[in-house]
Amino acid sequence: MIVDINLASIKTTKLHEYAIRFFFGGLVTAAAGFIAMRYGPVIGGLFLAFPAIFPASATLIESHEKLAKQRAGYDGTKRGRIAAGIDATGTFLGALALLLFAFVLYRFLPSHNPTLTLVTASLTWLILSIFLWLLVKRRHFIRR
Amino acid sequence: MTVLLLRFLIGGVVVSLFAILADIFRPRSFAGLFGAAPSIALATIGLTIHHNGTLYAAIEARSMIAGAFAMAVYAAIVSCVLLRYKPPTLAITLALLPLWFGVSFGIWQLSLR
Numbered sequence: 001m002i003v004d005i006n007l008a009s010i011k012t013t014k015l016h017e018y019a020i021r022f023f024f025g026g027l028v029t030a031a032a033g034f035i036a037m038r039y040g041p042v043i044g045g046l047f048l049a050f051p052a053i054f055p056a057s058a059t060l061i062e063s064h065e066k067l068a069k070q071r072a073g074y075d076g077t078k079r080g081r082i083a084a085g086i087d088a089t090g091t092f093l094g095a096l097a098l099l100l101f102a103f104v105l106y107r108f109l110p111s112h113n114p115t116l117t118l119v120t121a122s123l124t125w126l127i128l129s130i131f132l133w134l135l136v137k138r139r140h141f142i143r144r
Numbered sequence: 145m146t147v148l149l150l151r152f153l154i155g156g157v158v159v160s161l162f163a164i165l166a167d168i169f170r171p172r173s174f175a176g177l178f179g180a181a182p183s184i185a186l187a188t189i190g191l192t193i194h195h196n197g198t199l200y201a202a203i204e205a206r207s208m209i210a211g212a213f214a215m216a217v218y219a220a221i222v223s224c225v226l227l228r229y230k231p232p233t234l235a236i237t238l239a240l241l242p243l244w245f246g247v248s249f250g251i252w253q254l255s256l257r
Contacts, residue, residue, distance in 0.1 A: 004170040013167060021163045022156040029155020029184050030148045036192075041200050042256050045207025046248045048185045049215050053159055055237035057166065057179060058222070062233040077230075083172055084233040085226030088219050090176020095216035101182045102212050105189070105205035109198045118189060122182065129177045137173070 002137075009064075017060055021053050028052035049098055054091065058084040093136060097129035147195070151188055158187040180215055207256055214247035 028050055036044020062080035069076025104121040166178035185208060192201045218240060225236055 003174050005168050006170055007168055009167045010164060018160060022160045025159025025163075025183065025187075026152035026156030029159070029187050030152040032184055033148055033151040033188060033191075036204065041196075041203040042207050042252065045204030046211040046214075046252060048182075048188070048204060048208040049180075049211030049248075050184065051179070051215050051218060051241070051244060052184060053163060054179055054219070054222075055234060055241070057163060058226075058237050059234040061172070081226050081230040081233055085223050085230075086172040087166075087176035087179065088223035088226060090173040091179035092176075092216055092219035092223055093173075094177040094180030095212055095219050097177075098180050098182055098212035098215065099209055101185070102205050102208035105185070106202050106209065109193075109202040109205060114190075114193050114198055114201075118186070122186065125182055129180075133174055133177060 002134075012064060013060070020056050024053045024056055049095070049102065051091075054088075058087060061087050089136075090133065093132040094125075094129045096132060097125045100128055101125040147191065151191065154191070155184060155187040159183045180212075180219065207252065210251035210256060211244075211248045213251065214244045217247050218244040 028047065029052075032044055032047035032050065035047055062084045064080075065083040066076035066080035069079050101121045101124055104124050105117060108117045108120070162178050162181040162183045165181075166175045169175040169178070185205075189201055189204075192204060221243060222237055222240055225231065225240070226233065
């Protein structure tokens with residue numbers, strides 16, 4: 001199978017790691033709203049695509065991967081950083097799809113049903129990001 | 145204040161849900177897609193439309209295009225640096241965050257202002 005679902009990884013994430021993600025996610029969302037209220041929607045809108053929890057998530061990936069390797073008797077530092085780098089490659093592709101998500105909202109929100117526009121934009125993000133990932137995978141054989 | 149608190153709670157929940165999705169999918173490159181999911185936008189756009197209308201939300205979305213471009217540049221460089229030089233992840237992801245500000249505010253200065 002091209003993509004696997006590993007539900008067991010939910011258990012390996014500790015409660016404080018979930019709390020960190022919740023806190024930073026909430027903080028950036030509230031900050032984006034505050035900035036929009038204070039400086040207007042043009043500045044506020046920039047923060048809708050702020051990499052809110054990326055540093056925290058990438059660090060968690062590094063530490064989880066490192067720990068797994070250490071349990072197998074290896075150092076795991078290098079492996080952890082490579083895993084975080086590969087994750088960032090996916091984030092790059094997702095961000096390209098996010099450009100189109102934002103464009104769909106910008107273009108269709110004023111003239112179409114907001115709920116329908118939001119659903120269309122989300123599906124556009126999902127389909128484009130998967131398409132880009134498949135394209136890169138086929139070209140560069142990313143398997144990790 | 146209530147609106148900001150509501151945004152904090154909704155944002156925390158939505159961002160966490162996308163983070164869980166990123167946790168469960170493999171390979172890593174696929175899971176990484178969710179690092180750029182429109183989580184903050186999905187968490188707030190409904191509230192924005194409710195309070196300020198669709199035109200206001202569309203203006204935010206136009207700026208979000210610049211923010212998304214900045215995020216793509218940021219993630220591409222983080223990925224290159226991590227894969228090539230293997231520095232500590234937290235240090236490099238935080239050290240390169242000004243790049244996101246530079247690119248997004250650069251676009252704002254050039255074309256959105």
